[in-house]
Amino acid sequence: MSDLLQVTNLAVSYGSVPAVDGVSLAIEPGELRVILGANGAGKTTIIKTLFGLLRPRAGQIRFEGQIDLLGLKPHQIHRLGIAWVPEGRQLWNTLTVADNLRLGGFAEADKALVNKRIGAMFERFPRLRERQEQIAGSLSGGEQQMVAIARALVSAPRLLLMDEPSLGLAPLVVRDVFNLVREINKMGIAILMVEQNARQALKVANWAYLLETGHIVESGPADEIGGKQRVQAVFLGGHA
């Protein structure tokens, strides 16, 4: 099967400080891959670069083999079928829950279809239906994460980029979020997730990359990489 997304030798700097250096990764349709890394490893930088929000110094990003994402603006990249669940949710806090979801479908011209998808989200997350006219900023962290995920799904993406979906959530909610990630993936949506919660992420992912200070130092099937010494040391509380 050919790659849905292929990143080759990506290098991104902030000024003269390299954040990501020589990163290569790929994801096939329907896969769930995770990039593990500590704070400052460059995870968010990779996602922002994929979306055209940062300009890389070097490297290539291709979608479906031939589309070069580096020549495109963020709104054009979204229209290829790529959606984003940003780090820390980043909802439009002054807008209502319903308006956040409508904006998720901004690029879809068929507004009846968007309304149908929002209806489906309300079926899946009844809590959001109750709170649809509330300002998004007034919701709890877990509810906000539901809005962030629902907002991305309203665009009916083929590839979902998830940036630390478990960040800052209560342990019980974290489990819900990872179950949801698995459920979304089962719907056929490919997911590229960056996470610090290695234990949970490795349970749902089928492939993992380990990112350290801007370099990929390990990569392999998720059920094997959990056994690697480096991953044990950094994330799973084992001894190096």
Next chain:
Amino acid sequence: MELFLQQLANGLVIGSTYAVVAIGFALAFTVLRVINFAHPDIFMVGMFAGLAATAQWPALGLLVTLLAGAAGAGLVGFALERMVIAPLRGRDVLMTLIGTLGVAIVLQNGMALIVGPDPVAYPSLLPRRFIDIGPVALTLRQVANFAICLLLLGLVSLYVRATSYGRATRAIAERPDVAAAFGVNVARICQITILLASMMAGLAAVSVGMLYGSASAFVGLLYGLKAFICMLVAGNRYFEGVMVVALAIGIIEALVTGYLSSSLRDAAAFFVLIGVLYFRPNGLFGSYNT
């Protein structure tokens, strides 16, 4: 009591004009992230565009003058965005600030070269009539000015709350990166926003020219300053907050004129500004973090 109600009405009329100009500032500041110093002079260009149209076709009346004002101001605003603001996007904010200030100076002095530095007469366009509302007497032109401005404010509120592009506009104001990543063409919304702000200012300018019967190349300064204060006092988080503050400042000015002295009028807005920023530095209704 009668003086109070009369000044309240006068204040609402002038406040509604401040509100329209202030919304233009607030739109540019929150969406394009630029302090558009040329905005008051776009207002001024709208005033003269209306004047030119009504001098050319005197028979066509108020509607055509208003449309010409909107078109003139809109054209200048659009050109400003394309030629100055867009090329400087992503640079230091000081650059766009100086750029728009430069355009403001060119517009003011360019217009002064054409029409002269002194105020010129503005056609009244509406019959000289008083309308009595209880103990309050307003001229037909005051009522028309208030109605036009209130209609514009209502339309802006409707636009940003109930339309897809309007929601995208607020989305950019709060989180431009996320908006772009959800398919919003930020550059296009910026163009639409500045066009909208400028056309509104042009409409209000014609209405103000008619209200006071005069136009001047330097008329923008006063309205620009007041409108800018309104935005700072309200904070830029809610456009409706800016509208409410502008109406309130209009009323405060009218009351100061009525009960204290007209020479204190222009100081009143500054006292409000200092007082509010001392206690709420982000404005009464809050501001976005930028």
